[in-house]
Each structure stands twice: as structure tokens, then as C-alpha cells.
Amino acid sequence: MSNCIIAQSGGPTAAINASLAGVIEAAIESSKIEKIYGSINGIEGVFKNQVIDLGNFFSDYPEDLDTLKKTPAMYLGSCRYKLPEYDKAPEVYDNLFQFFNKLNISYFFYIGGNDSMDTVLKLSQHAKRIESSIRFIGIPKTIDNDLPGTDHTPGFGSAAKFIATAILEIAHDTYIYDLQSVTIVEIMGRNAGWLTAASALARTTYSNAPDLIYLPEVSFSKDLFLQDIKQLQKTKRHIIIAVSEGIKDSNGQYIAAAEAKSKTDQFGHAQLSGVAKTLEAIVSNEIGCKVRSIEISTLQRSAMHSGSLTDINEAVLVGRTAVKKAEENQTGIMMTIVRTIDSPYTVEFKSDLIENVANKEKCVPLEWITESKNDVRSELIDYVFPLIQGEPSLTYKNGIPNFLSIKNASKYMI
């Protein structure tokens, strides 16, 4: 019998605690695992000796595991720490492994995105270097859906469902006035446009919103953008546009930065703002109709109140399978979701070598983007569709969702 430790890292999603709950559930059931520790604020908790006894807490409050599955953002806190290369800072690795040994850790689970997978890679390589038997397992999560090796990442489906719902509600909000308008909605994703592309799922029999979709995978042209709008305005009053925060011009420069630069040249000062605000100004100046920009901001990462049941259920199973893989003595792997059948949507939970996935980025395939660079093809919609199905049954308390907070578990800190 030995112990395990779990940590969470990177940016929030609605499903990252569902994976945590999956790991805890399976670890409680495991005959190989005794203590279940949680590291506070990702790997930094290990450096700072900030660790909670999750096994004890959830044995005392088993019903809270269900609440944990429906709580957004990191229950254990997060960090943005990038582990240095071993030769640059061997003492960092020594510290970490000393701490692991002190707590008799055999299994380390890291739930996170790209940077977290890099941490898993480095730690598993170091274990091999020093012949440590600790197993290191990466559990993916990111609303960006940009990790390779897996059909999709937990957290993406919930964010996609919220984005599609928000766009549909924005469409209802917009259609009420009988005047020409342009509404520009900015969606997260610096390099990968998956979430912006998912806005296409908002379309219904009566609404084609978003009418235009601009992704960072293809270059953005201000002239074509204005041409797209003017073309649509010949037949439509309300144009709703989904735009990724990361769209770039043909020189690879972010549009917001490029526009700020051009204004700097003109007026001698830079005005920094988001891409939606930048495009709003362009439409206002060049077309002159009513125009509004909406930046959905962090709401899209943590909108558990509009989560996807498919996403939450899969996130739990990814966590559970990670424990199984660890029990099988696997290490240096990231858990993956493999879509085995398209219809009916069927997946299996597998794993891939961490070196195949860490520090790589999966973007929207160019063949899933229309030639006009302003929309997605049906392949993209078919791909996202099953990921946003179903609604988790949230419990409410005092009119707001009942979430779990580690602040109420402080006496379980060790």
C-alpha cells in the first residue's frame, strides 16, 4: 500500500473537478492506494508543503464528491509554473522527489493543459533518471481543446455548450429591433479556434447566428471582413459574428495589436483593447451601422450552470481510468479519449505517451474551415455536436448553484 497525490494546473474549466472526483473515487476503491493527497495550487503545493488529505475529507463527506463533479474551476487551486530543465535546476527535482518520498507517494496525477503535460513529461523522465518507481500520469483538460493525441479534451464540451447557448441568446436579444446591426462576440483561443468554431452549434431552423466565424488558424483580412459584412447586409438586417481572440493578419500579427500600431503611427499613441472592440471600431468607422462588441471573458471557462453532461461524465471517466493505468504501473502517459464510432457517438478511454503530446498544439484542421475563411464546414459541427449533449442536474442553494470550496475543508490540510 502506498499513496497518491493529485494536482490541478493551468486555466479553469467546468469539468476539471469532475476528473479530480474520478481520480478520488477510483483511488478510494483501489486496493493499491492508501492515502489520497491533493497538492494546493498545482505543483507549487509540493514546494510549499501545502497538501490536503482528500481521502479523509471525502470519506467523511462522501456526498460532496457529487458536488465536486459539478463545481467549476480548480478545487485544489492552480498555478502557471513551468518546471525548469533538469540540468538548469537539479535542486528543484531533488526537492520534489524528497517530498514525494516523505509522503510515500507512488502515483502522481496532474490534471491540466499543455504546461502541465510538460511537467508530467519532465517528472517521468527524471523518475527514470533516478530509477524512482513513482508513476506520473497526465489528465488533460482545457477549454481550448488544443491537446493532441485525444479526440477532444475534457472541459471543451461544457465551454462549447455555453458559447453556443450564449450566441443563441444573443441572437434572440439582437433580432428584436427592426434595424441594421452588427454584433461581434469575442471567444477565447489564442492559437486554436475550436471554441470559436463551436459557436456554429448555436444555429437553429430560424437563426443562422453566428453568420460569420473567424478563426486564428487562417489569416484575417480587414478588407475581406468588411466585404463579408456588406455582402450579408444585402439580404439580412442582423449580422452576428463569432471571432477568436487570437485572429492574426497575414503577417502573423494579432489584429488588435496591428490596429493599435496603425493608430500609433497615425496619432502617436497606442490604444490597446481586445479584438472585438477593435473590430467594432472598424465596422463603426467603415460601415456606420449600429455595432456592439461582446467579450464573453472568463464566464466561458467556469459556466458550470450551462455545462455539458457528456463532458462532465467523460471527465469523471478519464480520471477513473487514470487510476487504473497507474495501478497497471504505467507512467509518462497522458489519458486520451478515442472516438471509436461516430454515430452513435462512442468513445474509449486510453492513453498516449506523454512525449507524443506535451508541448504540441492541435488546431482546427484547415479542411474544416470554408475556403472563404469566414465559416466552418459540416465536419466541424458533426465533431462538436455530441460533446455538448445533456445537462448536468445542478443543485441550487439560496437561488445560486451549490458548489464545493476547499475553504470549507481547511482542517483536512496536513
Next chain:
Amino acid sequence: MSNCIIAQSGGPTAAINASLAGVIEAAIESSKIEKIYGSINGIEGVFKNQVIDLGNFFSDYPEDLDTLKKTPAMYLGSCRYKLPEYDKAPEVYDNLFQFFNKLNISYFFYIGGNDSMDTVLKLSQHAKRIESSIRFIGIPKTIDNDLPGTDHTPGFGSAAKFIATAILEIAHDTYIYDLQSVTIVEIMGRNAGWLTAASALARTTYSNAPDLIYLPEVSFSKDLFLQDIKQLQKTKRHIIIAVSEGIKDSNGQYIAAAEAKSKTDQFGHAQLSGVAKTLEAIVSNEIGCKVRSIEISTLQRSAMHSGSLTDINEAVLVGRTAVKKAEENQTGIMMTIVRTIDSPYTVEFKSDLIENVANKEKCVPLEWITESKNDVRSELIDYVFPLIQGEPSLTYKNGIPNFLSIKNASKYMI
């Protein structure tokens, strides 16, 4: 037997169609009403002869009435039309009443905010002037909750529930990082701070967010604002602030405009942005910690996916009671909700003379705001609490909410 016509006006809410459904339901049941017409885009539909036969449509699709109750924004479309004074444009009134007579209208229901109640007032006065027997009934709706004569307005509870939910989720999103941060959330309300004040309902046993609340009812001081933050930062890492879009300085000038002006003086150019962005820049310059601004924008008006069941049910009953009042031959009134018992929360549906409510604005009472001008008192929380209780059971289709659109009912246009 005679006919009725219904119109919707002003800005969207999640509950405005619930009132429409209530009117339609009761009108279908009424022995005095034969035809149920809907005017497209508020009163403008009457000018433009754009009218739909709602009675026929919902007789053919009775199950759609339930979907209508859970569809945000105006099913019939809206307008921002202000009816001129009679002496300035008598022909406008002649046109309207000619149209009403042509359709054999006896009852006119207008669902809207301040401007719509002004329209009801003017039309009912004109009816008296020309001895017309048409009854004019106002049905309140606004997320701003700024109509007098009624305990609260339909639409406010759903917006308040979404705001409180969003603030709680933003809190979870913010707490994950172990670093000092300020998050500023901008909430709608130019003169009345009800919705911003309702953000206090986000507070739980583990989260005091929003830590600071600034309302337009009291003057805003940049110095006190910075002092409030610095004071809290002595004991807290994460400060979350709810701010009304309409906060003004002691000269009554909007903060965003005042700051833009001061920058104009300094650099010779104006930079217009929202109040949250303006405060973000102030905190960034004067305190220098991590700061983020979030403008919830139109999402808060139409977020039916996070609606309040209490609000939706009351909106339906307000609509139903309006038909009853019309059948009793009342005219020139606005429907009201009267809170008869605080606990258990109990209301009655009544009416008030339209001249008592039109063109007046109800703000948050100063005695419900703390002396420090940066929070609300328990009276405010007790007042809003019952209005955000309960969740409507939305149906979903293809992973997104199933809403109703008039675009699918075009053959019922007359």
C-alpha cells in the same frame, strides 16, 4: 365579442415572453375576447400593419405556449418608439385608432418598461379624449427593476439570478491563483443600481464576492475606491468588485466619461470605454496588481438558461391578471406585484393608475446602501432573495435551449 392586441417594447428580459404567454392563455380562455393579435416590433407594427394572429397560431400549436414562457427577449420584436404628444402630431393618434377600429380591438396590452408605460398613458388619455372604449393596460418588464408602484418588475429576478450565478462562477475562476488580483465586473443599470446590488446574492459561506459594490444612487469617488481596495488587500488576495455601468462622480458625470475627459486634457484625445475598463486602468496604474475587467453585456438580459422560476411564474400571472383587469373594463393602468407577506414570501397581483408610474424611476433606497457607499445592507438582500429562487425546466434540442421564434410562424401574419 371583440378582439385584443398585444405588443412588446424596450429592452429584452428573460421573462417578457412569459407575460405574453400569460396574456395569450387568459385571452384564449376569455369569453369576451375573440381574436388575439400581436403587433410586430411594438407599437410600430400597428403603423406598419405588421400583425400576427397569435390566437390562431397557439390554437394550432398549444404546446408552444410553454416554450414561449421559456424563450428570452421579445417574441414579437421590440421598438424604442416614443409616442409624440397629441397636440404635436394628432395624425399619429388618428392612424393608431383607425387601425384599432379596423381590427375591432377592445383591449390593448403593452408589455414594456418606462417608455412603454408612457405610451399606455398617452393612448388611454386619447381614448378618453375621443370617447373610445378601447382599454389600455401596461404590463411591466425590465431587468432594471426601476418602475415604481410595483414591488419589483418581471425580468429582474432572472437577470439577478444570472448575475449572482456569474459572480459566484467568476469567484471560483479567480480564487484558483495564489496571487493578488482585482476583478471588476460591470453590470447594467444607468440610474438604478438594483441589478448591481443583486450581485450580493452571490455570497456563500466561503466567498464574500463581490467584496465591493458601487451603485449609481450614490456618488463615486476614485480616491475612496482605491482606498477601499487597498484596505481589503491587507487581508485578502482576491478582490471582486461589482460596479454599475451608471456610476457617476460628485459632479454627476459618468466615471468613464469623466476619465476620458481627464485624458483628453492630458494627451489631447478622448478614449471612450466602459466603466469597468476605465476602473481597470485606474487600478492598474495606481495599485499595479493583476486586474481584469468583465463586462457582462447583453448576456444578462437574455440568459434564459439561468432564469428564475419565481420570476417566470410571476410574469405569467401578471399577464393573466392583465386580461382579467381588461375584462373588468379597467383602462389606463399598469399591472403591479404587491408583496403582502415577507416570510413566507407572498405576493398579490394588482394594478396602479398609469399616471402614478409612467415617466418615474424607482432607485435603490439610500438606506439600503452602506454608509461607506461600497456595499448593500441586509434589507436589500432580503428583498432580492425570494425573486431568484427556483429554476425553470428548460428543454434542450441539439444541446442548446429550445426557444420559440416568430420566424417559424410567418404564415400566421395577417
